[in-house]
Amino acid sequence: MIDEDLPAFDIRVWGARGTLPGCGNGQVAYGTETCCVEMRAGGRRLIFDAGTGIVPLGRSMATLGELDADLFFSHVHYDHIMGLPFFKPLYLPNASISISAGHMLDGRSCKETVEDFMRAPFLPITPKIFSADLDYRSFSPGDVLAPSPDITVRTARLDHPNGAVGYRVEHAGRAVAYVTDTEHVPGQTDEAVLDLIRGADIVFYDTTYAEAEMERFRGYGHSSWEEGVRLCRLAEAQRLVLFHHAHMRYDAEIARFEAQARLVFPGTLAGRTGMSLTLSARPVEA
Numbered sequence: 143m144i145d146e147d148l149p150a151f152d153i154r155v156w157g158a159r160g161t162l163p164g165c166g167n168g169q170v171a172y173g174t175e176t177c178c179v180e181m182r183a184g185g186r187r188l189i190f191d192a193g194t195g196i197v198p199l200g201r202s203m204a205t206l207g208e209l210d211a212d213l214f215f216s217h218v219h220y221d222h223i224m225g226l227p228f229f230k231p232l233y234l235p236n237a238s239i240s241i242s243a244g245h246m247l248d249g250r251s252c253k254e255t256v257e258d259f260m261r262a263p264f265l266p267i268t269p270k271i272f273s274a275d276l277d278y279r280s281f282s283p284g285d286v287l288a289p290s291p292d293i294t295v296r297t298a299r300l301d302h303p304n305g306a307v308g309y310r311v312e313h314a315g316r317a318v319a320y321v322t323d324t325e326h327v328p329g330q331t332d333e334a335v336l337d338l339i340r341g342a343d344i345v346f347y348d349t350t351y352a353e354a355e356m357e358r359f360r361g362y363g364h365s366s367w368e369e370g371v372r373l374c375r376l377a378e379a380q381r382l383v384l385f386h387h388a389h390m391r392y393d394a395e396i397a398r399f400e401a402q403a404r405l406v407f408p409g410t411l412a413g414r415t416g417m418s419l420t421l422s423a424r425p426v427e428a
């Protein structure tokens with residue numbers, strides 16, 4: 143039974159930058175923190191990626207005394223995992239955290255990958271220091287996950303060096319897609335991405351580049367705002383959130399991408415630290 147007055151999704155962007163944190167100068171409007179998106183749905187807190195944005199999120203959770211979360215990695219390139227050792231709830235014994243990964247892990251599990259990331263000489267601590275109740279989960283791209291009975295998380299493989307996974311979260315008749323880092327082939331539609339974003343209410347998409355820059359960065363594993371617009375129109379999605387802004391990109395350039403995208407897809411927003419989006423439950427059709 144879904145209460146239509148309660149929000150189906152409360153979404154907050156804690157980091158929208160890609161590859162490296164921004165430097166701050168001329169990058170204030172969209173933030174300097176790397177990838178981290180929080181989705182609260184059905185009484186649960188789902189977190190996508192542990193870039194530097196997860197650090198202030200963790201502090202906020204500790205202050206609120208809300209310590210449980212399901213964390214999903216798109217993949218574990220540094221910009222998506224570097225905040226993990228500094229995520230405060232991991233150090234709190236009352237916290238309960240699941241960590242899921244499903245990209246190409248070279249045969250290693252999610253747990254082994256995190257242990258490999260957090261070790262000497264790169265860090266003075268290992269995951270053994272965590273006090274939270276931790277549950278590592280490994281899955282394969284394409285698997286359908288169910289963090290709770292009324293939340294469905296669909297997954298698909300993305301085109302990215304070392305692999306990456308895109309997500310589609312469904313709850314209360316709404317769908318939110320998180321699709322970063324992925325590269326498109328010009329003139330071809332990535333059917334896996336299209337399936338993830340079909341009819342979605344909100345689509346976070348890797349818009350590291352403009353199409354005019356793509357040739358120079360072919361093979362880097364990223365996409366363009368033009369491709370995001372094209373896919374969202376094709377998929378009849380409602381809203382596109384430009385995401386994974388290049389670390390050297392200034393506010394004015396991101397604002398220009400947003401304005402240009404809106405001319406062809408009015409539902410476009412440029413992702414920024416602190417952005418909140420809410421979706422109400424969709425009434426069940428009689």
Ligand SMILES: [Zn+2]
Nearest residue numbers: 160161221323
């Ligand atoms: Zn990235």
Ligand SMILES: [Zn+2]
Nearest residue numbers: 217219302323
């Ligand atoms: Zn990456």
